[in-house]
Amino acid sequence: MRSLRLLPFLMLVGAGSALAQSPTYGVGRTPSAEEIRAWDISISPTGEELPPGRGTAEEGAQVYMQKACFGCHGMEGVGQPAPRLIKREAEPGADPWSLGRVLPIRSPYATTVWDFINRGMPLGSEGTLTPDEVYALTAYLLYLNGVIAEDAVMDAESLPLVEMPNRDNWAPLPDWKPGMPRLPGYPPD
Amino acid sequence: MGSGRTDRRDFLKRGAAVAGGLTLGAAAPAIREAAAAGESVEEQSQEAPNYSSDELIAYGQRSRFVTSKRIAHGGRPSPDEFGLVFHVAAPLQDSVGVITPSALHYIGTTRGSFVPDIDPAEHRLMIHGLVDRPLIFDMEELKRLPSVTRLHFLECAGNRANRRHTTVQETHGMTSCAEWTGVLLRTLLEEAGVQDEGTWLVAEGVEEVKGASSLPMAKAMDDIIVAYAMNGEALRPQQGFPLRLIVPGFEGILHVKWLRRIKVVDRFYMTYNDYGHLRQDPIDAALSYQVGPKSVITYPSGGQQLPGKGFYQVSGLAWSGGGVVSRVEVSTDDGETWVDAKIRGTAHRMAHTRFSFDWTWDGSEAVLRSRCTDEVGQVQPDRREGRVRGLDNSIQPWRIASDGSVHNAIS
Numbered sequence: 001m002r003s004l005r006l007l008p009f010l011m012l013v014g015a016g017s018a019l020a021q022s023p024t025y026g027v028g029r030t031p032s033a034e035e036i037r038a039w040d041i042s043i044s045p046t047g048e049e050l051p052p053g054r055g056t057a058e059e060g061a062q063v064y065m066q067k068a069c070f071g072c073h074g075m076e077g078v079g080q081p082a083p084r085l086i087k088r089e090a091e092p093g094a095d096p097w098s099l100g101r102v103l104p105i106r107s108p109y110a111t112t113v114w115d116f117i118n119r120g121m122p123l124g125s126e127g128t129l130t131p132d133e134v135y136a137l138t139a140y141l142l143y144l145n146g147v148i149a150e151d152a153v154m155d156a157e158s159l160p161l162v163e164m165p166n167r168d169n170w171a172p173l174p175d176w177k178p179g180m181p182r183l184p185g186y187p188p189d
Numbered sequence: 190m191g192s193g194r195t196d197r198r199d200f201l202k203r204g205a206a207v208a209g210g211l212t213l214g215a216a217a218p219a220i221r222e223a224a225a226a227g228e229s230v231e232e233q234s235q236e237a238p239n240y241s242s243d244e245l246i247a248y249g250q251r252s253r254f255v256t257s258k259r260i261a262h263g264g265r266p267s268p269d270e271f272g273l274v275f276h277v278a279a280p281l282q283d284s285v286g287v288i289t290p291s292a293l294h295y296i297g298t299t300r301g302s303f304v305p306d307i308d309p310a311e312h313r314l315m316i317h318g319l320v321d322r323p324l325i326f327d328m329e330e331l332k333r334l335p336s337v338t339r340l341h342f343l344e345c346a347g348n349r350a351n352r353r354h355t356t357v358q359e360t361h362g363m364t365s366c367a368e369w370t371g372v373l374l375r376t377l378l379e380e381a382g383v384q385d386e387g388t389w390l391v392a393e394g395v396e397e398v399k400g401a402s403s404l405p406m407a408k409a410m411d412d413i414i415v416a417y418a419m420n421g422e423a424l425r426p427q428q429g430f431p432l433r434l435i436v437p438g439f440e441g442i443l444h445v446k447w448l449r450r451i452k453v454v455d456r457f458y459m460t461y462n463d464y465g466h467l468r469q470d471p472i473d474a475a476l477s478y479q480v481g482p483k484s485v486i487t488y489p490s491g492g493q494q495l496p497g498k499g500f501y502q503v504s505g506l507a508w509s510g511g512g513v514v515s516r517v518e519v520s521t522d523d524g525e526t527w528v529d530a531k532i533r534g535t536a537h538r539m540a541h542t543r544f545s546f547d548w549t550w551d552g553s554e555a556v557l558r559s560r561c562t563d564e565v566g567q568v569q570p571d572r573r574e575g576r577v578r579g580l581d582n583s584i585q586p587w588r589i590a591s592d593g594s595v596h597n598a599i600s
Contacts, residue, residue, distance in 0.1 A: 023322065023379075023380045023381075023382070024379065024380065025333075025334055025376075025380060027326070027333055027334055027380070028324040028325060028330050028380065029324070029325055030322065030323060030324065030325075031315055031317065031325045035315070035325070036315070036317050036323060039315055039317075039450055040317065040450075041393075041399065042391050042393070042401070042452050042458060042460075045456070045457075045458065081269065081270060081271075097469050101465075103461070103464065107459070107464045108459060108464075109459050111459070112459050112460065112461060112463075112464050115460065115461065116460075116461035119398065119399040119401070119461075120397075120398040120399065120461065123271060123273075124271075124397075126397045126399070127397075127399070170467050170468070170469060171468045171470055171473065171474035172457070172471070172474070173405070173457070173474055173475075173478055174471075174474070174475045174479075175405075176405050176407055176408055176478070177407055178407065178408075178412075179565065180479075180565075181511055181566070181567050182475055182476055182478065182479035182480075182567070182579075183472060183475045183476055186472070186476065186567075186570075187570035187574075187577075
């Protein structure tokens, strides 16, 4: 896309820039669009890559049983040995960071919850859930943590719009440059 | 321990069966394999191997009298009740030089993963997203490209010492250093032609959980290695065979193993790994991202025993994500006075650096400390002067009691 847009510019500045744009070694092959689609399971915070599908908390509760999620996460979303899925109790208005390292409450984006269930669950059968099942499980966990209403429908449109309590309550990584100290002036003299 | 694990496993199987026959498929065989591996280690130490056998002539092994080994880190067993491997610490107390043997290199995985068994002939790396030419490479193609060979340490962000730890393996074992060989990621990205909007990338493994981390393009274009070899041979499966990232000086989780895919994107993607290492405070975030400066004395260290007063060459490791270790100081009086230690050999960028200090112990109680300074002027902090934020790089004190026993002196 960009190369097309740049084409007139490249023609103006001549062959030098055009050469800089071309591969040096010519090793490797071009994947087909189908290959890229099959491999690309990344989901951005704005959800462009989310597939069609939908699910609700009620459907998610059924999937939670059908797929034996409770075997590791407990009937109530709390249990050993797997990480807990339900926020810890706290006073109303407490800092969301005090609710525990619990994906469906701490994550700034609901898309991360969808992405991890899709790529990493269930243990031993990863990657086998349908998009509908992943939407439903995501809705169930967000509902259990008080993030969305019981009847909310999660799909490619609604999921990225979910207002997670930590949406803006996290530290961006430093704008790293080579040769940079990790934090100027630390430790203090 | 055995019976507890059995009970839990049975419960999990029952739970899965109740739910309609959907079992934890991959878990059961992995548990059996882990149990079998445990037994064979026990048996091996009983009788002398035939070091002249065809098998050991073809590929050697260490003496059965050398017993240095890795241990599970952080209170969670590896393998756990499912056969998942999570955090395993290297025996730094036995280390010499700066290379961690591949078989003793620390291990960390996303979530806890089964170590995959990957046929390199089938393995591919795809680069796509905001590039002019998406590309797929097989292993042979990657090995045709110009390569680099560099020493680099890795360190897990959870490598945090506390007062309950007794040995340096417990306090500092989630770091190791190896010689890595591979193609600079920059070379591959330039082949693909990164578009102007491509400011971040997502790197992903092929293991069952498809562990993925976000990396800034500035680092990718600087010194990240797509590595296929470690310490002169192919990567070990526990270290990402056949392909992994080495992200010099950055926290361990970014060094994606079993690498299959790099997607060039226009923003931070907040993968599960990214979320797991998120911080609320920007200072904590910055101090967790790039490692060090850090050092630790490995001899004498906690749990060791000095036979009596007299000469000892105190020795340890220093490293920093900021570049080359430029100075290491040692104190034998709990930080009252410091003297420069000797840096052994050549200090490499973002690599463990061995230091030593000739010491004559007078037999009275002493507390040993080491302090690292790196080429950009960062100095290792003292936890007595306030909470050390981010990835813990505080000075480690070891107390030598008058009977020669060595103890963790974190208070």
